[in-house]
Amino acid sequence: MKRIRWNMGKGMILCGFLLLLMCGLSYAQEFPTKPINMVITFSPGGSADPSMRLLASKAEKFLGQPFVTTNNGGGGGSVAMTILSKERPDGYHISGCSSTSLIRIPQFREVPYKHEDFVPIMHFGAPPSGLVVKADSPWKTLKEFVEYAKKNPGKVTYSSMGIGSPMHLAMEFIAKQEGIQWTHVPYPGSGPAFTAVLGGHVTAQSGSSESYPHVRAGTIRLLAIHHEKRFKSFPDVPTFREMGYDFINESVFMFAGPKGIPPSIVKRLDEAFRKGMEDPEFIQTMEKMEIVVSYRNSEDLKKYLEEAYDRLGKMIRELKLPKEPEKK
């Protein structure tokens, strides 16, 4: 008797499992019916990972399903994007990435995907960037700095997070326009690049927000920024455009999925994220993390990325940046 009851119990558990499985398999009318997998193409730490996780947690409320979030920062995001490009385009596999992995990396080295293999969902912001020097250096403005570099060719060195990064391109943009010769010293990441300018080992750094506490403390001077508008937190610092250099940092933090996701699902995700951006906690946290908030919907972002791709390609050719030779 006991044995029979035990068997019945087992049978019921099995039935339960089968039912659960069926629930998972059935595609319901209303997206989403199950948790959405999101891979963040950054390692934990930095501003990308927490901002994407936060926005996802706000968007969950409007989707009614949670995000299952993992990190894979390999190869500047290209490892995760390669995996994503092969996923089923059902909207349940998306990535929180930067435009870097879509439009910049494929132009420098061989990766098994193109930016057309993805459908962009939306972008919510961008990491800030600009040019800093030590506060005890003689240059108060970008103009003075450029003039010094002109008079002393080869004397100025600057650090950045790597060749081909927007920070590097910004400096080479000026160099080309003004006919300056200055030396780029790449570092593995913005943090070490900033340490180099703080320690006086290079003249300047073209970098991100890591210097801002020092700018506030008065040990570092922010000469100019690479964005369209001036920052709220540093209203006196001019943009590159104001100074006569038509360069802006075009990288954005965004979400994308594999090509072929039905437009209705893309729209639903886009809307959920956009509504999530209105959450006061999100707005506050972006301010705290010095992320420049901006928004484009799926179609506008697609156009934006295509234009940025072409602009970048032109720059790479003009500046003759090293590229991986194409395989035959």
Place this chain on the structure above:
Amino acid sequence: MGFFDNILYGFQITFQPINFLFCGIGVLMGTLVGVLPGIGPAGAMALLLPATFQFSPTSTLILLAGIYYGVQYGGSTTSILVNIPGEASSVVTCIDGHQMARQGRAGPALGIAAWGSFIAGTIANLGLMFVAIPLAYAALRLGPPEYFSLMCMGLIIVTYLAQHSVLKAIMMALVGIILGSIGLDLITGLPRFTLGINELTDGAGMIPLVIGLFGISEILENLEKSLERDVFKAPLKNLWPSLKDWTQAKWAIVRGSIIGFILGILPGGGAVISSFVSYAVEKKVSRNPERFGKGAIEGVASPESANNASAGASLIPLLSLGIPPNPIMAIFFTALMIHGIQPGPLLIKQYPDLFWGLVASLYLGNALLLILNLPLIGIWVKVLRIPYKILFPLILLFCLIGVYSINNVTFDLYVMIFFGVLGWMMRKFGYEPAPLVLAYVLGPLLENALRQSLLISQGSFLIFITRPISAAALGIAFLLLLSNFFPYFRMRRREYEKFNE
């Protein structure tokens, strides 16, 4: 406000129930993460970070710090018991720690590791309180040329790690340098030696490499032996370090702490390098270096102190300059940013509650870890009695999970298995993996520093000699290299004297 007011204020904050609890949870989790091979502190912290949004930044930081140095405590356990490093920073502990366990002295090995960690943690904490700011600014003076010279010193230490053949150790170091050059080239931003494999863009990966070389190869080697292990047979002598152990280990702990502390402040240095360097130094200064590799207690005490001291010291650049010196500190940085605190030169002044609360929590956490770890020794030692056929599949499973959890890609598992087989073959032919790991860590740092220096100097090698710190480091490196030949000269002279007589 005087110094004692500050520290009392800190303890006031730390002993708030929520902070006390977080400190306890942190060190407990850290110990577990440390014991499990592969799973590192970064993964555990990233998982916990979103859960801390509701709490105060001080509580969050206390929790994260607890995990971080709890890991340094726990990492030695697996190294000593089963010869598999729980963390990369405990690689070098395997060498003598496991030999001690084989001789039935697992208890004293674990005990001295725990005490060494405690003492080192306390020393690092004192350093954090008294000399944080001047030291952080002093460390800033080290640029690429100084780094290059320091790394040269580091590479010479490889020869000290050799237990049998110096030639084989150097060969392994060269393999390590070659492996370290896999991935993106810093100057051109293009991939090297990746064989077209996208996953290798960031290199082979430290954790898969270490777990493969040490963990998987150990499992493979044990598969060949009979199921009766010699470890079971050796009687467990005592659970605590004896007075003799203490007299042997005390200076090793102090030296390890100082080395770990200094290297911890340097960006990019960190726990791994400091554990290797302190072991090598210990072997060098020892009167009978032949004991090393055969269960010398100094070989456990020194690296375990060093990795803890360096964990404590790496908080210094973060808290006083806002510069995270390693990926773990980058997570601390983010945690602070999320709470609206900008880590930078003003942090200690603007948020005294955070700084002093954290400092006090480090004392508390270290004490908690000691209380937690000493009674655990008895339990850990019993792990050795678990039959092989149960223990090793479990360890293999943990290795797989740990390595997979870093990036969530199966490729890392292939890397681990590849290095497992390689490590097994290396054991067969008497090649040691420790020099390989050290060179793997140092190689890229050395190369980057060299190329950055030459960019800054416009190609002139004089930059390494004209800068005083760099010149001094190069000089010491040269002397170290020479000192390797001294025993040879001495031997020749003795022979000559004998001949004269």
